[in-house]
Amino acid sequence: MAPTHRAPASDARPDTAGPAKAATATRAGRRPALGHPLLRHGLWALAALAAVALLTAATGPVTDLRVADVGLHLLAVAGLQLLVGTSGQVSLGHGAFMFVGAYTMALLVVNLPAVPLAAGMAAACAAGCLAGLAVGAATARLHGPYLAGATLMLAVGLPAVALRFPDLLGGANGLAFTAIGAPPALSGLVDDTQWRALVVWTVALIGLVVLATATRGRLGRHLRALRDDPTAAALSGIPVGRARVTAFVISAGAGSLAGACQAYVLGTATPSTYALTLSLVLLAALVLGGLGSLWGAFWAALAIVYVEVAGTELAHALELDTDVRNNLPVVFFGAVLIIIVLAWPRGVHGALSALGRHRSTPSQTGDS
Amino acid sequence: MDGHVLSVEQLTVAFGGLTALDRVTFDVPHRSVVGLIGPNGAGKTTVFNAVSGVVRPREGTLRRHGRPLRRHRPHHLPRLGISRMLQGLGLFPGMTVLENVMVGADPLATGGLPGMLTGLGRAPRDERRVRERAEAALHEFGVADTAHALPGTLPYGVQKRVALARACVCSPELLLLDEPASGLAADEVSELAERVRGMRAHGSVLLVEHHMDLVMRVCDRVVVLDFGRVIADGTPDEVRADPAVERAYLGPPEGDGDLLAPDGPEEARDGR
């Protein structure tokens, strides 16, 4: 009794039951792996790094800074993607982990200038993972809005630690420092900003390779399973609580590494940078970019950096009253968010891949 | 070590004021199919929940091969050689059929977290093995051609088979099936009966079902629950003949003006 009906090849039924259900099935199973996953992802990463190198070589310091900004936000959002898109835990407090990373980096540079950069990054990542472990363990039993509320408070509450210990963490002024720039050997080839952009992208791509490998493999499968149906996941042998915490730890590690990159590039770590807005923007951008795929994180990072720029430039280009001009970038960002979410409920990546499928097969969109 | 894959002894489960199971006792022998039937709300699913560690019994013991099972959690089931198919299927809607079944096969993998993060060490081999096992299961259940579809897009009968494939992919020693025949057409039920009977070759099955035809056809033993108590326990024929079972569950066998009265010998046992 072979099934008489062929499943429609395209979309899932619209289903609103679980969080992040709109995430597409990843291609994990689709075609036989092209060699070792690490090799495959590594090659991608090298190609991306080369592209960044070319881009920064061709442009000036302002673009370099933005490229670095895109890189570190890519890492942060990719970490959030694992947590929200893959494991279905909505966190409104990802900025708190960036805070941890930034301050770890800043403290090391300020107090132990002899520690090499790579060690600083590793320390930041470890600190983030620890923070993620603590937060994940404290919130493992929470779901939906309760998790969202708790993480929201985390985003607001954690930066206050800096105010509590002004002598160590610099209080409201935070810490300022200058981190090492391009090595002297390369001084003719790359300038400091360019070098920093390359360092950020190297770190980000290493992080992405790990995230991609984890998402595509058994861990990702487990996280998606518990996102879709925690009870069935548990009965299939997945330790739900531990898997949730693992997702938090990895995601926090990535966020923290991104924070460390930010501190390294800008030479500052200040509580007001890690205010609630940052966390909200990260999550909003993630949804805008598209849940469930690392490409979504890429579009998200681009949006975080360039929608802002576009809004500011728009404000400058138009002859406007001061109050209107000042507030235009905020309104612009909000409007872009609304329009994209309404027009492409599955984000930029979802829209693009639907377009790709549309090209190759006749239209088969789901109906409600 | 005795021969029972599962022994349920004096199992009592209560929810607030409601006693869902009251000193329930029965065994599932090695390589057998045991049916668990009873009216709606009798506590059949609750027995499964207790066995799978979803609810904690108030009293009583569960034994596997004579060894007591205590404080086990749902995710320990695969390790215990137990596998469960949920009443509502419980497929993961955001994952493909193949991935769904791979989740079931994942307990075969042995690598740890570092491997999962880096793809190094045992991870690639694990992955290959899991995938091969899952693909084999899909073949076995005749759903290989849907491997890359999302379950939501498939007919219900196909989804059922996917769920069954996921439950069986690790060749469990004890399979818990909760109403596997509901929503299936008559021919599909027959096929299901074949499969369940075939499973006796590897292990045992505890089957909850309202489809009497299926129960009578495949079970070696039938346990009947009513209001959380065992009211009958025996071979299918013994149970059928039990007046208490008839009163509580099956209803009068012969229709007096009953529209649903069976009309032919080969259908005589169809309760639906």
Add this chain to the structure above:
Amino acid sequence: TGAGQTGEGAEADLDVSTGVTDDTVTIGAHMPLTGPAAPGYSQISVGAQAVYDFVNANGGVHGRTIEYLAEDDAYDPTRTVEVTRELVHQDEIFAMVGGLGTPTHSKVVDFLNTEGVPDLFPSSGALMWNDPEKYPLTYGYQVDYTKESKILGEYISEEFEDAKVGYLLQNDDVGVDSQRGLDMYLQDQAVSVEHYESGAEDLSAQIAGLEREGAEVVVCACIPNYVALGLLESARIGYEPQFITSSIGGDTVTLRGLLSSFAEQAGSGGDPDDFLNGLMTLGYLPPVELGGDDPWVAFLRGVYDEYGGDAPLSNTTVYGMVQAVQFVRALEAAGEDPTRASLIEALESLEPGGPGLVPFSSTGEDRGGYAGGFITRYEDGELEMVRDPAVTDNAEGDIEPAEVDRPLPEDIGPLAQG
């Protein structure tokens, strides 16, 4: 090498006139124009812009108009770093004039100095701007928090000899630096120190704390919002200490506006002055209340009426306007063909006088900007000088009477043409 081991950067070349064209000079600033920290500051750039518009309309400085780019950083240091780099690398400003805020500006002061961008008159009373060794291109503007609170502290210790004193401090460098100055004189009198977080909506716990300790004099190192909130909250619970504010919170025009809705409810005739009467504040710029009695106030009001916004001229506006005036003076002194080096030279030779009522220091070892202040008492729209202008340092030094030689607006070239 370690991540924090940076070598000495190469000396930036100052003999350049980046940002200067035949007919324009582009300068930049960063400030919070949006977000929770924006309220209270927007009048600064409005005031500065009014002065530049006036100057530009009257032929500019040596024939060049001034383009003033005030960029929003939302008081987030990360954004400050970004917009500052954009200003320097993309907009190619000649100088940074009036970058606002300690946490923000402190993150770019290194960068500006290594890039060779003159960093003039940051809008902050932090002590670090006056550090020629470390930041040779940075010149302070506002009287620093410690100096002004020393003057306040001495005044209180003399005039309210036996009174119990409470502090109400903003929980950042404003509070820390202010407390240092106050403590030099009030250590024995201080009974209570309350803090608030900027962004908080409520001071009830703090005011209750001050009342509990019986503070008869309350010194606020707060921005106007919190001075108003403190006055209102005290009125609510019937607590009537003598309020004394430092310069950042003493803008009585703004305070009047903030309190305008509550006078009526207080049922006493409906004038916000009921809250403000008796308030003492420290100042260094000419307060707008002086009106036509002061040539600079008269002049700035004229400029503002023509080029400013709709909001009434406040002391915050004057703050931005004087900042601009000081830059215009420096730019004029930098010569026909200004370079960054000549701008720095001009600053070094700037007359210590200016619109302010205390000396302005931008030479040699002291680049702290305004060096002291005076204290006034508010009564029905009038200010009474209760402590004449004085100057001091931010260490153990004495407080001395100030002599200042104020030029008139018409003495300053680009302003005189109007």
Add this chain to the structure above:
Amino acid sequence: MEHFANLTLNGLATGAVYAALALSLVLIYQATRVLNFAQPAFALVSAYLAYAVTAATGSYWAGFAAALAAGALLGAATERLLVRPLRNASPLSPIIATLGLLMVLQGAVGMVWGNEPLSFAYPLDYRGRFSPADAFALASVLLVALALFALYRFTPAGLRMRAAAIRPEAARLSGVRVGAVLASAWALASAIGALAGMLAAPPFLTPNAFDLVFVFAIAAAVAGGLENPFGAVAGGLAVGVLLSYVTGYAGPELTALAALVVLLTVLALKPDGLFSRAAARKV
């Protein structure tokens, strides 16, 4: 001891504001399972409108009425134009859309009224340890909570609202006009949000004035449990009092941290908030 009493009273007064906003959040969560990030913006726009109307008419209560009306309108329009089109998208989408709306409205308020603080009157005399204005805030919040509770538990409208929220399709099959019910739930919730705005706005109103209020309102709603209006009120008042104690006894920089710790503790003990019912059966 007197200080303690003062802090408590102050805390209750600010807590009433958190409670009001938390109530509106709970109502919307009940209606659509959306955490409405635009709620503070509705409150903000309403309060600014009230300011304008009061300035034009000279009557506080005319402004008050205008605020409630504006809130209701904004809520209904948002449900219709932003949330309903996204009902089949991922549950995060409407949340993010309301976040976008928050930015747009906050910016728009800044564009129209500027970012400088406005002086915003209290509804009644604000003087006194526990002033008429404080009493008004507390009383109105309690009244609203009571009314909401009655609405949920005892009226068909409340039943329809809950049904429409939980399973729109099943509700439709029971004859519930889901669209209309949800729009009116949003309107009601946002009118309550506007009330929160009117209570929170004095003394000074800026475009970001409600940011922190919103954060604490969420904490309150979550701690109390999103299922129950009394949870929101209890949560709001508790948060208000807690923050007042922390400010008064430990230091204002610790308020957010203290709220975090308390929230995590509460949720560790009761993952669905203090007033939640027993967890649902899963299999």
Add this chain to the structure above:
Amino acid sequence: MAADPALRAASAPPALRTEGLTVHYGAVRALDTVDLEVAPGALHAVLGANGAGKTTFLRAASGLHPPRSGRVLLFGEDVTGAPAEELVRRGLLHVPEGGGVLTELTVEENLRLGGLVRRGRAARAAALGEVYDLFEPLRERRTRSASSLSGGERQMLAIGRALMAGPRVILLDEPSLGLAPLITRRIMHLLQDLRSRTGLTVVLVEQNARTALRASDRAHVLDQGAVATEGPSADLLGDPRVRAAYLGL
């Protein structure tokens, strides 16, 4: 049989009638020009294999899924395109596949919700009593959350909720799913009883053809979204070709 549907059909318009009903899911045609007529007071079965389109037919008829073309008539009135909630007010009740109970509400709240379209407090109270009489387990669990119910209890609740509305036409999607044999029979009896007492019209979708054909007067058999055959149930049950090809009997 109590009333002769054929007789009534002659005098009154059909309770439910579809003309050329066609439904698409995206590009997939799930229902293809289905014509169907149900006389008032009839018990009509719709049969077919998995995925034949039975559920789709009910969803289109009850206004949950707007058809691409074709018409739906309720007692002679064209209701094509009317939303489901309006049809409920006109007496058309749909018990969806799997019941669709509101698990966050209590049992009684679920039932009260179903009764809201009914006028009159007394009528609602009476209906509630009737449903409890019918499904005793629900009465015992009235204050419990519906999520605590067993699979079969949920199915009872779903049917009970539909009955609360006082339906004139009821569409049942696999009502026997998960129900014990005794209860299934009781439901079938109940339907028989209701239609003879109140003239209720029933459209019954069943996987299990034999049960459905025994209980019904007439039946349609769907195959791949189109009507394969139709006729009086007894004839279909007796026709070996139909049994073999479509019913798997």
